[in-house]
Amino acid sequence: MKIPTTLKHKPVVVSENYEQVDGRYAGSSDAKGLSLGLAQWNDRGKVDISAKVWRYTGEKWSRQSEELPLHRVLDLSILICRTMAHFREAYKYQDLYDPQEPIIDRVGLQGDAMTVAVCTDNDKIKEDIKLFSQALSDDDELIGERLRALSRILKDMGY
Template sequence: MEIPTNLKHAPVFTVENYDDIDGRLTKEETDTKGLSLGIAQWSKRGNYDVSAKVWRYTGEKWSRQSEELPLHRVLDLAIMIAEAKKYLQEAYQHEKLYDTEQVEIAKVALQGNAMRLGICTNNEHIDEDIKLFNETMRKDDELIGERIQRLKEALKDVL
């Protein structure tokens, strides 16, 4: 399915078969049909930004739930996934899968400051939710691990 080019986000690079590889979802189950990198919809003439977009299709029309993210946020999410995966590898050491006394799990230096990744203890269901998150990460380990490996290879080529 071709990604629309008549909307405000202007695709430059596209993956138009994302529904073939959308994690655990089959082509029939997913509404995510494509990904693109392009000119951000919020750009103004003379002041352009690039963004990544997840294109969702309801079966009848392109969805308003399609998301557009600045590239740095996409990378920040990738960093968060890697840090969470790394943390969960050792989480078994804690009764609740996290240290209730030390809920900050990573401090990633960025832009002269730091992105602080922590356990969301103001989630009233955190004890159950972290177990569910961990179980899902373990169940999807091959799926996520393959993508992390591909990202690692791509990063080696650009750094």
């Protein structure tokens, strides 16, 4: 299915077969494509690039399609990686984290640091963290395959 080019987000680089590789939803995903392009929020004289997940309801392009600035996509990747690293060692804690020190990491970015922490404001955190850990474990092969691909690409780019 072709990603629309007449909407506010202007695709430049696309993956129009994303529904075939969308993790556990592959083959039946409503996420039909990914694109990198000119952001829909651009003002005159100011151009931002964004990443977009294009969702299709079967009848029309969905308003639930997401558009993110590229740095946020990378920030989410950092969050995923630090979370996965935490859960590899989480078995050491009775509740899969240290309630006295819920901060997992502080990742230095732009003169400050992005805090990665267990959400202790969640009143069901003890139950939810166990469910999260199990789901992360169940998806280990899917996520690991993507991280290995990303690692290879980053190494090829000199990172």
